[in-house]
Amino acid sequence: MRVSDEEWSVGEAVASSAAPPHALAYPELRYMGSKRRLLPWIHEVLQKLDFESALDPFSGTGCVAYLMKAMGRRVTATDFLAFTSLIARATVENAQSRLDRRTLSEITRPRRDDPDFVARTFDGIFFTAEDRAFLDRASAGLTRVADPGAQAIGYAALFRACLKRQPRGVFTVSGDLSRYDDGRRDLRLSLEEHFGEQVQVFNETVFDNGRENRAFRSDVFEVEADGFDLVYLDPPYVPRSDDNCYIKRYHFLEGLACYWRGLELMEDTKVKKIAKRFTPFSYRRTAVDAFDRMFARFSNSTIVLSYSSNGYPDLETLGALLARYKKRVDIYERSHRYHFGTHASVSRAAVTEYLLVGRG
Ligand SMILES: C[S@@+](CC[C@H](N)C(=O)[O-])C[C@H]1O[C@@H](n2cnc3c(N)ncnc32)[C@H](O)[C@@H]1O
Numbered sequence: 001m002r003v004s005d006e007e008w009s010v011g012e013a014v015a016s017s018a019a020p021p022h023a024l025a026y027p028e029l030r031y032m033g034s035k036r037r038l039l040p041w042i043h044e045v046l047q048k049l050d051f052e053s054a055l056d057p058f059s060g061t062g063c064v065a066y067l068m069k070a071m072g073r074r075v076t077a078t079d080f081l082a083f084t085s086l087i088a089r090a091t092v093e094n095a096q097s098r099l100d101r102r103t104l105s106e107i108t109r110p111r112r113d114d115p116d117f118v119a120r121t122f123d124g125i126f127f128t129a130e131d132r133a134f135l136d137r138a139s140a141g142l143t144r145v146a147d148p149g150a151q152a153i154g155y156a157a158l159f160r161a162c163l164k165r166q167p168r169g170v171f172t173v174s175g176d177l178s179r180y181d182d183g184r185r186d187l188r189l190s191l192e193e194h195f196g197e198q199v200q201v202f203n204e205t206v207f208d209n210g211r212e213n214r215a216f217r218s219d220v221f222e223v224e225a226d227g228f229d230l231v232y233l234d235p236p237y238v239p240r241s242d243d244n245c246y247i248k249r250y251h252f253l254e255g256l257a258c259y260w261r262g263l264e265l266m267e268d269t270k271v272k273k274i275a276k277r278f279t280p281f282s283y284r285r286t287a288v289d290a291f292d293r294m295f296a297r298f299s300n301s302t303i304v305l306s307y308s309s310n311g312y313p314d315l316e317t318l319g320a321l322l323a324r325y326k327k328r329v330d331i332y333e334r335s336h337r338y339h340f341g342t343h344a345s346v347s348r349a350a351v352t353e354y355l356l357v358g359r360g
Contacts, residue, residue: 004219016164018040018043019044019070020064020070021071022065024039025172026039027061027160027198028068028162029061029159029169029355031060033236034060035064039067041353041355043067047059047071049304050229051230051302052074052229053075053227053230054075054228054229055075055231055232055298056078056231057235058075058079058220058233058235059084059085060234062092062215065088065154065232069213071151072209073211074211075092076213076223077093077214077215078215078223080220080277082217083155083250083253083256084214085217087159089148089152090202091205091206092216093152095209096149097148097208097300098149098152098203098350099157099199099202100150101148102252104199104252106141107138107145107154108137108161109135109141109322111140113140115259116133116136117136117259117260118135119133119137121265122252122272125270125272126171126252126271127165128302134190135158135191136260139259142154149206153199153202153203154199154285156202157197157199157202158256159256160198161191161198162256164198165187167180167192169251171249171271172248173271194316220235220297221297224295225301226300228301229302230301233298235279236279236290237307237310237312238281238313246277247274248273248276248290251271255274273322287313288313288317292324295324296325297323302357302358303358304358305356306353307353308353309353319356322358325358327360329358329359331354331355331357333354334354335350335352
């Protein structure tokens with residue numbers, strides 16, 4: 001196993017170029033574990049690897065898959081959550097569809113038969129009455145958009161609008177919005193105003209890289225593993241403190257992605273959560289075995305694994321596991337500061353970020 005710092009080992013120097021600017025301008029979603037701030041460094045490492053096709057099976061915000069799309073590769077982005085898969089469909093799979101003004105006003109136009117699930121269920125929990133009514137009619141409106149690319153743009157815009165309007169961008173806190181109102185524009189704008197802006201933002205992410213890119217929902221252990229030159233793995237890690245449950249933080253967006261159809265609300269929870277999804281990466285007793293099985297599944301591809309120094313298992317263990325399936329393992333390291341939350345509640349953790357590259 002070799003440890004390299006930010007440069008490649010001597011003898012391997014290849015002319016490096018800057019990351020594509022539109023990839024670096026990817027919409028910021030304040031998503032837990034997002035690698036958006038690390039894209040220039042990830043690009044530096046990726047561009048030295050020989051690959052035409054890539055899979056990102058923990059796509060989250062979609063920013064790394066989008067980077068690889070911007071690098072001209074054929075990209076498949078998957079995630080086990082519905083709302084993140086829709087975001088990747090808008091930005092990674094979608095090559096040409098934009099959501100035009102006429103469709104936008106069709107989506108937001110009130111109708112007599114608009115549903116009222118959000119208004120009824122989340123009264124006093126999230127947003128204002130006006131925002132909740134907007135979410136009900138926009139959700140119905142989005143189901144009427146026939147073009148899947150344009151529809152995905154609408155969903156991505158709706159999710160980012162919710163994240164901007166919701167204090168701290170997580171759905172663990174409920175109650176009166178005015179408690180958090182410190183004059184910030186994001187908290188002042190209505191959801192409908194945010195939505196209009198975000199449609200523009202996601203329209204601007206659309207481009208065609210000349211390849212058939214795909215995005216869909218799947219568990220990492222169910223996605224077809226063969227046929228990718230490179231697999232970028234960014235799973236959740238067992239945290240040292242707190243938890244890393246995506247459903248706990250983003251249950252509202254996961255529900256909104258399907259308008260809670262087929263989902264069971266946990267009525268006794270203050271914020272009307274849905275049940276969390278099991279992932280073996282979140283528990284000490286299952287994580288090591290999950291990494292082992294995952295490396296075995298993707299052993300025919302170059303594996304690039306993101307790891308943070310505050311995660312379990314430790315770097316040594318992961319490097320040794322990867323070396324069971326790959327002849328050569330290089331480790332690149334970079335320090336990174338995570339920001340989570342805002343103002344007094346901000347927690348900043350200085351962690352070291354690693355990329356483990358397994359080849360051969
Ligand atoms: C650290 S985040 C990925 C962040 C992403 N690389 C980005 O930059 O936005 C981990 C993601 O893995 C997903 N996930 C967790 N367990 C999974 C599983 N078993 N299969 C597929 N996705 C999973 C979560 O929904 C989450 O979006």
